[in-house]
Amino acid sequence: MSESAIVSAAITEWTEAGKTIPSPIDRLANVTIETLRKAKIRPGDIDAIIANTTALPFNEGSYITISAQHFAHRLAEKIGSHGVRCMNVCAACASAAISFATADAMIKAGILKAVLVVGVDNSPRGFYFQGPSILDMDLAVSYPHKVVGITNPSYWAMWARRRAYDMGKPVKDIKELMALVKEIHSGYGALNPYARYKKTFTAKEVLDSPVVCDPLHLYMISAVSSGAGAAIVTDMETAKKITDKPVKIAASAVGSAVYGEPSPRLVYFATAGGKKAKQPFIEWRKPIEAAYKQAGITAEDIDILECHDTSCFHTINWIDQVKGWEREETDKLIKNRQIRHDGEFPVNLSGGTSSFGEAVMSQALVMVHQLLLQLRGEAGERQAKKRLRTGMCTAYGAYGSYGVIILEKGW
Amino acid sequence: MKKEDKEKKKVPIVEGLFTWPSNKPQLIGSKCPLCGSAQFPKSNVCNNPDCDHSKSPEESLLSDEGTLYSYTVHAYDLSDPFAYHKAPYAIGAIELPEGINVIARLTTVEKEKLKIGMRMRFKVDKLYEDEEKVYLTYFFQPEEEK
Numbered sequence: 001m002s003e004s005a006i007v008s009a010a011i012t013e014w015t016e017a018g019k020t021i022p023s024p025i026d027r028l029a030n031v032t033i034e035t036l037r038k039a040k041i042r043p044g045d046i047d048a049i050i051a052n053t054t055a056l057p058f059n060e061g062s063y064i065t066i067s068a069q070h071f072a073h074r075l076a077e078k079i080g081s082h083g084v085r086c087m088n089v090c091a092a093c094a095s096a097a098i099s100f101a102t103a104d105a106m107i108k109a110g111i112l113k114a115v116l117v118v119g120v121d122n123s124p125r126g127f128y129f130q131g132p133s134i135l136d137m138d139l140a141v142s143y144p145h146k147v148v149g150i151t152n153p154s155y156w157a158m159w160a161r162r163r164a165y166d167m168g169k170p171v172k173d174i175k176e177l178m179a180l181v182k183e184i185h186s187g188y189g190a191l192n193p194y195a196r197y198k199k200t201f202t203a204k205e206v207l208d209s210p211v212v213c214d215p216l217h218l219y220m221i222s223a224v225s226s227g228a229g230a231a232i233v234t235d236m237e238t239a240k241k242i243t244d245k246p247v248k249i250a251a252s253a254v255g256s257a258v259y260g261e262p263s264p265r266l267v268y269f270a271t272a273g274g275k276k277a278k279q280p281f282i283e284w285r286k287p288i289e290a291a292y293k294q295a296g297i298t299a300e301d302i303d304i305l306e307c308h309d310t311s312c313f314h315t316i317n318w319i320d321q322v323k324g325w326e327r328e329e330t331d332k333l334i335k336n337r338q339i340r341h342d343g344e345f346p347v348n349l350s351g352g353t354s355s356f357g358e359a360v361m362s363q364a365l366v367m368v369h370q371l372l373l374q375l376r377g378e379a380g381e382r383q384a385k386k387r388l389r390t391g392m393c394t395a396y397g398a399y400g401s402y403g404v405i406i407l408e409k410g411w
Numbered sequence: 412m413k414k415e416d417k418e419k420k421k422v423p424i425v426e427g428l429f430t431w432p433s434n435k436p437q438l439i440g441s442k443c444p445l446c447g448s449a450q451f452p453k454s455n456v457c458n459n460p461d462c463d464h465s466k467s468p469e470e471s472l473l474s475d476e477g478t479l480y481s482y483t484v485h486a487y488d489l490s491d492p493f494a495y496h497k498a499p500y501a502i503g504a505i506e507l508p509e510g511i512n513v514i515a516r517l518t519t520v521e522k523e524k525l526k527i528g529m530r531m532r533f534k535v536d537k538l539y540e541d542e543e544k545v546y547l548t549y550f551f552q553p554e555e556e557k
Contacts, residue, residue, distance in 0.1 A: 151485065
C-alpha cells in the first residue's frame, strides 16, 4: 500500500455570505491555480478532482440546485481538462473532510497518484432550513423546522445543556466555558489574514451578547460565510519530488449515524432506536477511534487539533471525544487556557469556524491548510510553541456526517 | 370575511405525524415486528442494522408519556416561510419508552418549570392560525402542569 501526502494547499479569505460576486466557480478556479502553482504542477498532471457540492437556496426554503452539484466537472472545464476523473462529494459540513478521505483511499489503493481536493461555498444567510422541496417530502428530515420550529443551534443547545446535566453541573458552567473558548479562538482569528472576523472578544462580551437558544448566545455560534480552498494530495513518492515538506496522511476516516446514539441528530425528528449508549456522541467517537487504529497511534500522540466548531459547544465536545477522557479534564484544559498556541494541547489556532464563519463545503480545507502551516512551522504568530509531529482534523455535519484526518510530518 | 375561531377548521401543520381528528391524539410511529425497533415518523423499512429485514415495520402509535432528555428556549423568531414560530418558544427531546428520543415543542418556556428527567405528557395544540384555519402541532408538557 502506498503512503499518501498533502503537498500543497491554499484558501481564499473568508467573506460575508450571500453575495454572488465573485462567482463561486471563479473563486474556486483562482484558488486551485494558486495551489497548483505552489506545487509547480499542471492540471495535466492531476488524475482526479474531488469537489464538495454546495447548497444554495432554490425556492421555498429548498436547497436543491443542479448546477451547484457539479463543481468538479465545472472546475475541470475551467482550468483545462484531459478527461480527468471528476467526483462530487456531499456530506453537509463534513464534505471536505470526506473528500480528503476519498482521495487518501484511492491513492493508498494505488488507483491514483495526484488528486485535487477542492471546495467552495457561498452559504445562504441566517438559520439553515431543510426543505421541504416539492420533489422530496421525506417526513423524517424535511419538516422539523416547519412542525417544531427547530433550528441547528437548538440541537447544539440541547447537547450543551445535557452535558452539564450529565456532569451534575449548572448550565452556567458550560456557558462560561463556551464563552472562554470564543475568547481564546477569536484571538487567533484576529491574527489570521484568511479569517472573516478579526475582532478579539472577551468572555464577558460573549456572555453579554443576545441569547439565541439558551444556553447558546449569539457569539458562541458560527456565522455563515463564503470561501474556497484547494489542496493537492499525492502518493508519497511523488510528494517527495514536489516538496521537501510533504505532510503525510496517517489516517482518514468517515463516520455516519450509529444506531443507539442517544443525542438528537441534525436534522431529524427522532433518534434511532436500539440499546442506548451510556454516553452520547458514540457516532462522533467511532471515526476518531477508526483513525487512531489506521494510524497505529492513540489520543496521547495527537499534538494539535483543528476541529469543526459551528458552536463553541462543538469545540468542547470534540476535545471530549478526541481525548476520550473524563469530561472534567476537558473543562480543566480549557479553563487553564491550555488550548492556546503555548498550551499543552493547542486547538483551532486558525481561529476556527468561530472566526471564519462557515463556508460549509470548504471548512475542512481551512483546518487542513492550518495543520499544514503548523506542521511545517509556517504559522507565524499563531505557531504552536510545542514540538509538533502529529495533528488531527475533525469535521461534523448534519445527517450524521463525520470526517477525521490525521496528518503527520512526512520528513 | 374573517371566520370566528370556533368556525375555523383545525388541521395538522403536516399530515401523517399524529392522529387527528382524535380525542386522544398520539404520534404515528412504526415498529418492526422482528426486532421491535421503533421509528418516528413511521417508516416501512426497519432502521436496525442487525435486523434481517425480512418483514416490514408496521404502523404503531407511540406512548403519550416520556421523560425530558434536554431542552432549549429559542429566543429568535424564524423567518419566512416559518415565521409563525414566534419567540420565545421551547423545544425539547423526549425519551419515549419505545427507546427513541423525539424532538417536540414544549408547552412552557419557563425554565424553572423544566427539569431534565421530568415526566412529560403529549398533547396536540394550536401552533398558529390564519384567516381560514387553525394549524396544530404536537407538544409535550410537564406532568405537573396538567
